[in-house]
Amino acid sequence: MNPRRKKRLLFASVLIGGVAAIASLLLYALNSNLDLFFTPTEVVHGRDDTGLMPEVGQRIRVGGMVVEGTVERDSNSLKIAFDIADNGPAITVLYDGMLPDLFREGQGIVAQGTLVEPTVLEASEVLAKHDENYMPPEVAEAMGQSHSALEYSETQSGY
Template identity: 90%
Template sequence: MNPRRKKRLLFASVLIGGVAAIASLLLFALNSNLDLFFTPTEVVQGREETGLMPEVGQRIRVGGMVVEGSVDRDPNSLKIAFDIADSGPAITVLYDGMLPDLFREGQGIVAQGTLIEPHVLEASEVLAKHDENYMPPEIAEAMGESHNKMEYSKGSY
């Protein structure tokens, strides 16, 4: 093989290796910042269609309705614990911080955080829906008719 071909082969090899390294680092960075969305039922039972089950220590987002009578506030700090549920089982959310003004029992919320036990989420952020008529599509689809029944049984706020 002549020297010119060796240089071209070396250049092509380095170029392909560099692109592969950059692509792998990019995928690793994107994967570590990925927060998957689950409903409380999917956290407890896993997703039926994919069999995907969140693991303890994984960062996730969970959306559902705050269960009536489940809000437990610490009087000496901003710590709060509450349960959220969809049409199935509930999970407990622990949060230390200021809650949104629209947060209340029976309210639809999305909590983002780390799963510290199979049924306990330590939230770093809690978002409340902005009005009575809005619900994120993922939650609305997961909850189906159960949300509509809850809204009509409570009346308007």
């Protein structure tokens, strides 16, 4: 092989290796910043369509309704614990910080944080809906069928 071809082959090899290294570092960085959305039922039982189940220690987002009567506040700090559920099992959310003004029981919320136990989320951020007609898109999609079935049964019963 002549020296010019060796030089081109070496250049092409280094270029391909560099692009592969950059792509792998980029994918690693994106994966570590990715927060998947789950409903409380999916946290407990896993996703039916993909079989994906969140692991303890994983950062996730969970959306659902705050269960009535489960809000427990610490009188000496900003710590709060409450349960959220969709149409299945509930999970407990632990949060230390200021809650949104619109947070209340029966309210639709999205909590972002780390799963510390299979049914306990330590939240770093809690978001609440802004008016009566709004629901976060992920929660609306996840609860869509059960919510419309509930509205249908309420209209049939006359409420």
